[in-house]
Structures are given as C-alpha cells and as structure tokens.
Amino acid sequence: MIDDQTVNAFDTAAGCGARLRQAREAAGLTLEAVGQQLRMPVQVVKSLEAEQWDRLGAPVFVRGQLKSYARLLKVDLGDVLDQAHIGPVVPPQLVSHTHTPRARRIAESLGRRALYVGITAVLAVPVWFATRGHFDSASTTPNTASLDVIPAAVPVAGTAPSDQAAPVVTPAPSTAPSAPYLASLTPVPRPTAAAPAPAGALSLQFKGDSWVDIVAPDGSTVEKALIKSGETRAFSPGQVARMVLGNASAVEVQQAGTIIDLSPYQRANVARFTVSSDGSVAPVSH
Structure with missing residues (x-):
C-alpha cells in the first residue's frame, strides 16, 4: 500500500x-x-x-x-x-524598415503627377485639335441664296431718263465682314393662293378624330374612313347625298361659308343627314 x-x-x-x-x-x-x-x-x-x-x-x-x-x-x-523543458516566451522582434527621405518622397509624388499630366495631354490634345477643326469649318461655311432673291445689302438702282443723271446709291457701312453668298438655282417657294370654293360648297373641318361615311347620289361611297384631327374636306353641290359623322361635336360643317348646327341631326354624338343638290342639309328620312 x-x-x-x-x-x-x-x-x-x-x-x-x-x-x-x-x-x-x-x-x-x-x-x-x-x-x-x-x-x-x-x-x-x-x-x-x-x-x-x-x-x-x-x-x-x-x-x-x-x-x-x-x-x-x-x-x-x-x-x-518552470522545470519543464519548454522554450522561453520570446517577444516578437521588430524589424526596422529602410527610412525613405522626405525629399525622395516628394520627388516620387511629383513624378507620378507629371506622368498623369502627360497621359492626359496625350489623350486630350488630339481630341481638341479635331474638335477645333470641325468648328472652324462649320463657322466658315458660306451662305447660300437663291437667284430669285436679291440680298438686302446690294442696292438696285432704277433706270434714269436720258436727260437726267442716274442717282448714286451709297451702300450702308457694315460693322463686320459677312460671309460670301453663293448663287443657288433652287427657286424660293412662294405660297399659292387657295382656290375659291364653289358656290354652295359643303366643307368639313375636323377638330378631332372622327369616323365618316359619305355616300354619293348614285349610292357609291365617296369616303369611308377615320379622319384625323386638323384635316378638312370640301364637296361641290351634287357630289354627296348622305353623310354620317362620328364624334360629331369635333366636326365643323359649313355650307356656303355658314356654320351648320348639327344638333337636330345628332344622336349620341353621331350626326346623320342628307345633302341636297344645292348643298343644303336635311334630316335622314326613315
């Protein structure tokens, strides 16, 4: 024991x-x-x-x-x-790194900045030159004018009688040189006068989209379609015999220049009426 x-x-x-x-x-x-x-x-x-x-x-x-x-x-x-053969606890050793002088750090920073500036210049300068050439060519484009139009800066003198001297016209001084004019053979479009409507004509002016069904005196269809807002239609006397207008409140009907009230012929915003040979309208007879 x-x-x-x-x-x-x-x-x-x-x-x-x-x-x-x-x-x-x-x-x-x-x-x-x-x-x-x-x-x-x-x-x-x-x-x-x-x-x-x-x-x-x-x-x-x-x-x-x-x-x-x-x-x-x-x-x-x-x-x-303490008697065990365990190695002692050794504190970690601090490794000293090489010290970089301040002047060297500043030189390296300036070198990096100079490199960035150089790269930016290499990329930006060609783009700037290309853009500048485009704008210069656009600003020097000569003006064009039709041969049918005489520029206001060029004076035109009338023919003087033989016993009188022709008047001398002095052009007004210009403050800045203007771009040269190039002659163009394209004529200037001139507005054409609207043809007068025949007496007793029936016209439709659409202020909104509207469905129409227009029938001729012989029963044939003159027009059957959806008319867009802003369009107009005009018919001579004897050209149409019957009309159906959808969305009638958006259609203005005139006969010989007088607006026709469609309310007597309208039902549920659909107007139905007949057109006589002289262009006057009347209710549809059932």
Whole structure:
C-alpha cells in the first residue's frame, strides 16, 4: 500500500504531462472527453501528456494549453511548469524598415503627377485639335441664296431718263465682314393662293378624330374612313347625298361659308343627314 508521503514524492518527481494524465485518469475522463471540453484535438491532448512540446508550436501556445488543461482538472503546475523543458516566451522582434527621405518622397509624388499630366495631354490634345477643326469649318461655311432673291445689302438702282443723271446709291457701312453668298438655282417657294370654293360648297373641318361615311347620289361611297384631327374636306353641290359623322361635336360643317348646327341631326354624338343638290342639309328620312 502506497502512503501519502510516497504519492506526494511521486507527484513531485512527475513532470507536467504525467501529473495531467494521472489527474485525468483519477477523474475518469478519456482523451476525447478532455478534447471536447477544452476544444482541442485529441493529438494535442496526447502531446501535452507525453510532453512532446515540439509538436505543439510556439512555447507561448504550449504554456497556455498546459494551463487550460490544469484548470480543467484542478491541478497545480506552478512548481513543475518552470522545470519543464519548454522554450522561453520570446517577444516578437521588430524589424526596422529602410527610412525613405522626405525629399525622395516628394520627388516620387511629383513624378507620378507629371506622368498623369502627360497621359492626359496625350489623350486630350488630339481630341481638341479635331474638335477645333470641325468648328472652324462649320463657322466658315458660306451662305447660300437663291437667284430669285436679291440680298438686302446690294442696292438696285432704277433706270434714269436720258436727260437726267442716274442717282448714286451709297451702300450702308457694315460693322463686320459677312460671309460670301453663293448663287443657288433652287427657286424660293412662294405660297399659292387657295382656290375659291364653289358656290354652295359643303366643307368639313375636323377638330378631332372622327369616323365618316359619305355616300354619293348614285349610292357609291365617296369616303369611308377615320379622319384625323386638323384635316378638312370640301364637296361641290351634287357630289354627296348622305353623310354620317362620328364624334360629331369635333366636326365643323359649313355650307356656303355658314356654320351648320348639327344638333337636330345628332344622336349620341353621331350626326346623320342628307345633302341636297344645292348643298343644303336635311334630316335622314326613315
């Protein structure tokens, strides 16, 4: 039988790993159970008990793992932890980098800026020249004028009688030189006078889209379509015999220049009426 003095002597002689293994076996814990509680791999727990410090990484990590294991089993490793052959905790060494002089930093910054300016100039100058040439050619484009129109700046003198001297016309001074005129053979369009409407003509002016059905005296269809807003129609006397106007409120009907009231012939915004040979309108007879 081993007495307490023998156990204490054995504990004193045992190292960190042996003490931890004895405490684990006395507590009835397996390596897997210790690994789960400490969140360590089983191989790490085995290496701690076998004192295989070289497999556990840096000394600072080995000491931390031993202390965590000892707290779990409530084992005091203070007297043997210092005797264990664990490397000392060495603080990290600070590596001194080469100091860059201030003048060199300023020179490098100026060099980068000069490079950016050079790249911008290489890209922007050709675009500027191309744009400038385009605007110069557009500004010097000569004006064109038809041969049918005489510019206002050119005076035209009438033919003077033989016994009188022709008047001298002095052109008004110009403040700025004008671009030269080029003669164009294209005639200037002149508005044509509208043909007068025949007496008794019936005209339609559409102020909105409207569907029409216009029938001739012989029963043929003169026009049956959707007429767009802004269009007009005119019919000579005897050309139409019957009309149906959809959206009648948007159609203005005139006979010989007089606006005709369509309300007597209108029902649900659809007007139906007949047109006599003289152009007058009348209700449709059923």
